[in-house]
Amino acid sequence: MVKRDKRRADHGDSVVRGRLLAAATELFTIKGYAATSVREIVEAAGVSKPVLYYWFGNKEGIYLELMTEPFGRFTALLEECLGTAGSPCGRLVDLLDRTLMLVRENLGGTRLMYSIYYGPPQGAPFVDFEGYHRHFQDAIRELVFGGIEAGELRSEKVDDMMWILLGVFNVALEEQLCGRPDRPPGIDREGLRRMLTLVLNGFAARTADEVER
DSSP: OHHHHHHHHHHHHHHHHHHHHHHHHHHHHHHOTTTOOHHHHHHHHTOOHHHHHHHHSSHHHHHHHHHHHHHHHHHHHHHHHHHSOSOHHHHHHHHHHHHHHHHHHTHHHHHHHHHHHHSOOOOOOOOOHHHHHHHHHHHHHHHHHHHHHTTSBOOOOHHHHHHHHHHHHHHHHHHHHHOBTTBOOSSOHHHHHHHHHHHHHHHBOOOHHHHHO
16 A cells, blocks of 8 residues: 555656656747746746755756756667667668657757757856767767678768768758647658668669679
8 A cells, every 4th residue: 555655656746847847848948048937937837946946956957957868868879879789771770760759759858959059048057969969970970980891881981971861860850840730740750761761772882783884
């Protein structure tokens, strides 16, 4: 009986915490970090200020939680795709596909990141967005180089291939961010995989007969 009550309490705590994160995400995105107050966040979440202070300490704490959780998942995804055995091209498609899924699962947070990075200064705590983007680029480079070494891709400038692949991914990403409830994104998961396959087929290593022709 005690365990059942504890599970209900844990579930309730999780729901309250989720409401706070959702409210902060929406308010930070619409109003900006500096213009959003703790009072507005807790009112939107339907809780009191002490509840926010208990979970996150302050406004800075809830913002950093919004940033660190998805970036932690992203970092783990990079490490997994780079550390997995198998075809480099297959792992590359898997990395970009799963990264898009991570974005789709956290659209509100991704829009917030974009508004903070590309918008005017808002006094938000520093998050190294560029560092994460460089890690993404490095992972794509490593897999492209692996594809060349494995004979799957022809030997071309790795950076050129990386930027082309990243460009395809970014188009799909922007489709997710610009989507509306009444209009699904023009590029879905399968669409991204098809486009990546087309690009990688264009990069594919050529046989001796193909080179002669």
